[in-house]
Amino acid sequence: MPVREKKPLLLILVRHGETPWTLDRRFQGHTDTQLTANGRKQARAAAKQLRALKPDLLYCSALWRARETAQFAAAACGLKIKADARLNELGFGRWEGKTAGQLTAEGDRIYRRWCRGLRTNPPGGETLKHFEARIVSFIKDLRRSKAKRIVIVSHGGPIKLIIFRLLGLPFKSLWSLRLDPASVTQVTVFPEFSQLMKLNDTAHLDKAS
DSSP states (O other), rough: OOOOOOOOOEEEEEEEEOOOOHHBBBBOOTTTOOHHHHHHHHHHHHHHHHHHHSSSSSEEOSSSSHHHHHHHHHHTOOOOEOGGGGGGGOOOOOGGTHHHHHHHEEEEEHHHHHHHTTOOOOSSOOOHHHHHHHHHHHHHHHHHHHEEEEEEEEEEHHHHHHHHHHHHHGGGGGGOOOTTOOOOOEEEOOOSSSSEEEEOOOOOHHOOO
């Protein structure tokens, strides 16, 4: 009798919609910002695309901008939200509320190291070691899940790190990926390897404009 192959896991990674701080390109981190009116419109458009993918589980960050985005997905897909603080953005400490231009003008040496892709911790913020540990813990739980199509509504940092871990990419590649607000990224996870199927898909936002 032939052995049936295990069905792969599809991860549908959604960045939260626009906030006032994403408009200004400010570091948000653990600061609990809310969606703008346009951000809610983006979240609604993303939810329509998610419904077509027929997910069977929905996770989101515990931060409000992600939870609010996830509410639209939950309503569209008929799913309950499973909030998980492991999906929260990296805590940027004293950088939160500041723009890259401000940090550059201040001559922040730690920020310059960060921009070179070096492993450095934001001053007064969360350590990368802790950040990576919680994301790795979450990925392990995903691999044990019986669900096969999982939506994860989170933030730029956690989504990138999930991708890097699954694809075996180095941390220095952090700046090589762009994730826009309300973008959808898809990764198929097989037992031995993972494949990036879509990255930073925002076509649904064009239709909603």
